[in-house]
Amino acid sequence: MAGIQFWPEMTGLDETLLKRMESFKQVVPIFTNVIFDTSQPHANVVFTDMFSWLDQVLKVIKAHPETLFVIRAHPDESRPGKASQESVAEWVQERGVDSLPNAVFVKPDEYFSSYEMIQRAKFVMIYNSTIGMEAAIMGAPVLCAGKARFTQLETVFFPQTRAEYMAQLEEFLTSEKVSAPEVHRLNARRFLYFQLFRTSLPFDHFLEPDGIWPGFVRLKDFSPQDLLPEHSPTLKAISEGLLQGGNFLLPEV
Structure with missing residues (x-):
């Protein structure tokens, strides 16, 4: 949580x-x-x-x-x-x-x-x-x-x-x-x-608190282009994990 x-x-x-x-x-x-x-x-x-x-x-x-x-x-x-x-x-x-x-x-x-x-x-x-x-x-x-x-x-x-x-x-x-x-x-x-810092994938660009229940969220308004892997480190980690056998980790910085 x-x-x-x-x-x-x-x-x-x-x-x-x-x-x-x-x-x-x-x-x-x-x-x-x-x-x-x-x-x-x-x-x-x-x-x-x-x-x-x-x-x-x-x-x-x-x-x-x-x-x-x-x-x-x-x-x-x-x-x-x-x-x-x-x-x-x-x-x-x-x-x-x-x-x-x-x-x-x-x-x-x-x-x-x-x-x-x-x-x-x-x-x-x-x-x-x-x-x-x-x-x-x-x-x-x-x-x-x-x-x-x-x-x-x-x-x-x-x-x-x-x-x-x-x-x-x-x-x-x-x-x-x-x-x-x-x-x-x-x-x-x-x-x-x-x-x-590596396994937790942030979705704050796509989600926000629903304003009703603590811990519950709803989708934000965002462009479909934002879902492309090249525009989101989170979606890149997921895409590489699903399609290329990746480890679903964020890159180390």
């Missing part, structure tokens, strides 16, 4: 949460995804789906009262015009997660900074959300449960079986300190650069 502004503002962690964090030995944020995301069928290589993973994580939460787990819903979960019909918020309510003394649920429309939470975390848990890559760039250890674009490189801890994942999670929770190797940060930076 690059380029979409989900929130009108971003705030720091509030005093109530900060005081609650201080009463625990350690803090572990859990960043979820949206179940309808197109990445999900590809992500489910260790767990059946994200909710299957969350059910296993819930058992761990109950077994570790010394740890405060902060479950953060993805902001796209309640976006107008695209709200999820199967949400983490519903899962939290059905499982009674909010009643646990060592669990906090952050709704998708709560605007506090995830980055400040990452800075205070012992390690970070994700399913396959992009914030895992951002956390890796920040130097945080990231435990990933689902296949993501960035798991093609060594950017996060990504156990390949459910048993290995649960064992790694337990090890992280009981270790005095968890550190990420420097290669995670370097690879995450490289991956983000490639994603932003």
Whole structure:
């Protein structure tokens, strides 16, 4: 969802949460995804789906009262015009997660900074959300449960079986300190650069916000000549990819 502004503002962690964090030995944020995301069928290589993973994580939460787990819903979960019909918020309510003394649920429309939470975390848990890559760039250890674009490189801890994942999670929770190797940060930076400046094809010449729903677009008025490969780097990359076996990448500058 690059380029979409989900929130009108971003705030720091509030005093109530900060005081609650201080009463625990350690803090572990859990960043979820949206179940309808197109990445999900590809992500489910260790767990059946994200909710299957969350059910296993819930058992761990109950077994570790010394740890405060902060479950953060993805902001796209309640976006107008695209709200999820199967949400983490519903899962939290059905499982009674909010009643646990060592669990906090952050709704998708709560605007506090995830980055400040990452800075205070012992390690970070994700399913396959992009914030895992951002956390890796920040130097945080990231435990990933689902296949993501960035798991093609060594950017996060990504156990390949459910048993290995649960064992790694337990090890992280009981270790005095968890550190990420420097290669995670370097690879995450490289991956983000490639994603932003080589693989992302800009269509801003042809599309504009529809003015109704955040993240929805409509066609602009443009000349048919603008669609010729020689007039658009984006269309050139697509044309060469389809007709000449190209790699659909923008040229490096």
